[in-house]
Amino acid sequence: RKEVEQDPGPFNVPEGATVAFNCTYSNSASQSFFWYRQDCRKEPKLLMSVYSSGNEDGRFTAQLNRASQYISLLIRDSKLSDSATYLCVVMNRDDKIIFGKGTRLHILP
Amino acid sequence: EAGVTQFPSHSVIEKGQTVTLRCDPISGHDNLYWYRRVMGKEIKFLLHFVKESKQDESGMPNNRFLAERTGGTYSTLKVQPAELEDSGVYFCASSQVWAPNTIYFGEGSWLTVV
Numbered sequence: 001r002k003e004v005e006q007d008p009g010p011f012n013v014p015e016g017a018t019v020a021f022n023c024t025y026s027n028s029a030s031q032s033f034f035w036y037r038q039d040c041r042k043e044p045k046l047l048m049s050v051y052s053s054g055n056e057d058g059r060f061t062a063q064l065n066r067a068s069q070y071i072s073l074l075i076r077d078s079k080l081s082d083s084a085t086y087l088c089v090v091m092n093r094d095d096k097i098i099f100g101k102g103t104r105l106h107i108l109p
Numbered sequence: 110e111a112g113v114t115q116f117p118s119h120s121v122i123e124k125g126q127t128v129t130l131r132c133d134p135i136s137g138h139d140n141l142y143w144y145r146r147v148m149g150k151e152i153k154f155l156l157h158f159v160k161e162s163k164q165d166e167s168g169m170p171n172n173r174f175l176a177e178r179t180g181g182t183y184s185t186l187k188v189q190p191a192e193l194e195d196s197g198v199y200f201c202a203s204s205q206v207w208a209p210n211t212i213y214f215g216e217g218s219w220l221t222v223v
Contacts, residue, residue: 002151004151032210034210041219042216042217043200043214043215043216043217044152044200044214046212049210091209091210094164094165095140095157095164095209096154096157096165097142097144097202097212098154099144099151099152099153100151101150101151102151
């Protein structure tokens with residue numbers, strides 16, 4: 001079983017729609033969680049950290065469920081510029097980062 | 110402030126040749142990481158430096174890969190001899206030891222072995 005698993009997609013979503021991504025992780029001792037965004041042939045960039053209490057940044061909402069070892073990202077009112085690959089990222093106690101394979105999102109005009 | 114810089118941005122070499130990738134972390138960042146993504150796979154950890162010391166090199170695929178960070182500033186990742194399966198993008202990232210969650214990535218070095 002992979003340490004971090006994501007649905008690779010692609011998700012083809014019309015502009016303005018809401019889209020949700022999920023991610024599961026296998027190491028119960030993992031301590032920090034993130035969503036990164038990666039555009040084609042670019043480096044990963046931090047989108048947001050994920051906390052158990054849930055956190056929101058504009059149109060983006062992230063949620064962590066430690067009991068189920070599950071992380072989610074919700075994008076509301078999607079824009080064309082949201083098209084990218086979204087990487088679920090987990091940091092273990094030794095500061096090692098584990099990446100999911102990423103979920104590709106295409107926002108359709 | 111300059112971000113994490115990597116050189117070269119693209120490299121095409123023949124199987125059996127040697128390539129050296131360089132990473133300059135953000136000034137003051139003692140944590141330095143190397144990651145790579147090969148075709149169709151997820152980004153995978155290679156190794157982690159804290160200053161000049163290798164904290165964790167469990168992700169290094171084999172002894173054809175050698176990473177150094179002499180002086181605790183920039184780092185190099187040498188692949189010798191390169192094989193076809195080494196093709197991919199190599200990312201460097203850095204962070205401050207007291208803020209390991211805030212990690213900055215370089216734009217990557219794209220390596221093609223032919």
